[in-house]
Amino acid sequence: MNFIDLHCDTIYQLMKDENIHLRENNLTVSVEKMLKGGYLAQVFALFFDIDEHPDRFNWCNKMAERFHNEMEKNKDKIAIAKNYDDIIKNKNDNKMSAILSIEEGGALEGKIENLKHFYDLGVRLITLTWNYKNEIGYPHCYKETTKNEIDNQHCYKNITKNEIDYQDCYKETTKNNIIKTSSLGLTEFGVEVVQNMQNLGMIVDVSHLNDEGFQDVYELSQKSNKPFVASHSNARSITNHSRNLSDDMIKKLAQTGGVMGINFSSDFLKENEEDYTKIEYMIEHINHIKKIGGIDVIALGSDFDGIDSEVEIKDASQMMKLYDALKKEKYTEEEIEKIAYKNALRVIKDTL
Numbered sequence: 001m002n003f004i005d006l007h008c009d010t011i012y013q014l015m016k017d018e019n020i021h022l023r024e025n026n027l028t029v030s031v032e033k034m035l036k037g038g039y040l041a042q043v044f045a046l047f048f049d050i051d052e053h054p055d056r057f058n059w060c061n062k063m064a065e066r067f068h069n070e071m072e073k074n075k076d077k078i079a080i081a082k083n084y085d086d087i088i089k090n091k092n093d094n095k096m097s098a099i100l101s102i103e104e105g106g107a108l109e110g111k112i113e114n115l116k117h118f119y120d121l122g123v124r125l126i127t128l129t130w131n132y133k134n135e136i137g138y139p140h141c142y143k144e145t146t147k148n149e150i151d152n153q154h155c156y157k158n159i160t161k162n163e164i165d166y167q168d169c170y171k172e173t174t175k176n177n178i179i180k181t182s183s184l185g186l187t188e189f190g191v192e193v194v195q196n197m198q199n200l201g202m203i204v205d206v207s208h209l210n211d212e213g214f215q216d217v218y219e220l221s222q223k224s225n226k227p228f229v230a231s232h233s234n235a236r237s238i239t240n241h242s243r244n245l246s247d248d249m250i251k252k253l254a255q256t257g258g259v260m261g262i263n264f265s266s267d268f269l270k271e272n273e274e275d276y277t278k279i280e281y282m283i284e285h286i287n288h289i290k291k292i293g294g295i296d297v298i299a300l301g302s303d304f305d306g307i308d309s310e311v312e313i314k315d316a317s318q319m320m321k322l323y324d325a326l327k328k329e330k331y332t333e334e335e336i337e338k339i340a341y342k343n344a345l346r347v348i349k350d351t352l
């Protein structure tokens with residue numbers, strides 16, 4: 001089986017130590033493990049915490065440089081893909097594909113010209129926010145602490161880590177699973193970023209974004225006829241966490257032809273679970289999402305190397321365990337192919 005994974009934080013881990021490499025390592029994703037697992041493509045996120053790297057644009061460039069160095073060192077097995085044709089060409093050359101993404105739209109530092117800069121560096125997907133407010137919008141579970149207008153140049157400075165209280169993430173939802181913490185959607189700059197991304201041919205990612213921001217992306221997506229994704233988010237009806245999507249959001253995402261990648265973290269799969277992810281939790285979410293949004297909306301977004309929980313699928317080499325579990329659950333071969341890679345590939349074809 002081929003697999004496309006829409007999200008991992010492996011580059012973030014590599015940045016911690018120049019002696020760790022993508023080829024072989026003790027992380028959950030490596031070129032060797034991907035080969036064993038049957039990967040067609042992996043989306044590698046340039047993720048950073050704004051608090052740790054206030055020089056956001058420069059830091060993101062450094063991470064991109066590291067990514068490209070790793071691609072050069074592993075060019076016999078994997079190559080960057082900037083569109084659908086690249087993935088097919090790499091496959092024909094017997095290579096896996098790497099798609100570059102940014103997880104934290106704050107990397108743009110509020111300047112639209114920086115979007116083209118990152119596009120030219122090969123970035124093809126941007127997760128608009130991480131867990132902080134930025135110039136583009138607001139994160140899930142966001143609580144306004146001051147009534148000050150947003151200062152686009154410095155808004156990240158107003159955010160402290162305390163603003164995201166992970167305990168509260170389970171409680172902030174109403175009975176309908178709609179977050180009611182703020183009435184704040186995308187900023188004016190955020191709208192500009194989404195429109196420019198769609199024009200350039202980049203995938204807009206709403207994972208981590210608040211519900212109002214999701215609604216704005218949905219409306220822009222309807223206008224432009226371009227699907228968007230939630231690269232690593234699960235179903236809120238099954239696990240009531242603000243990082244997950246409500247049934248209404250799943251339906252809207254499906255309606256635009258987008259996908260949501262199943263996140264392997266136990267935080268978003270099972271409430272009150274010790275840090276261990278059983279495959280049966282993933283199946284529970286997949287069953288529900290299929291019922292609500294249809295089979296075509298389901299993809300994979302492991303979040304490998306970005307999650308603390310231990311996973312029954314220990315690393316990238318064991319993705320076939322998910323195939324076996326879906327098979328057992330009476331999913332057809334065609335349905336499993338859609339979840340494993342075909343749905344993600346369709347979105348790549350439709351957007352990039």
Ligand SMILES: [Zn+2]
Pocket residue numbers: 103207208232306
């Ligand atoms: Zn994330």
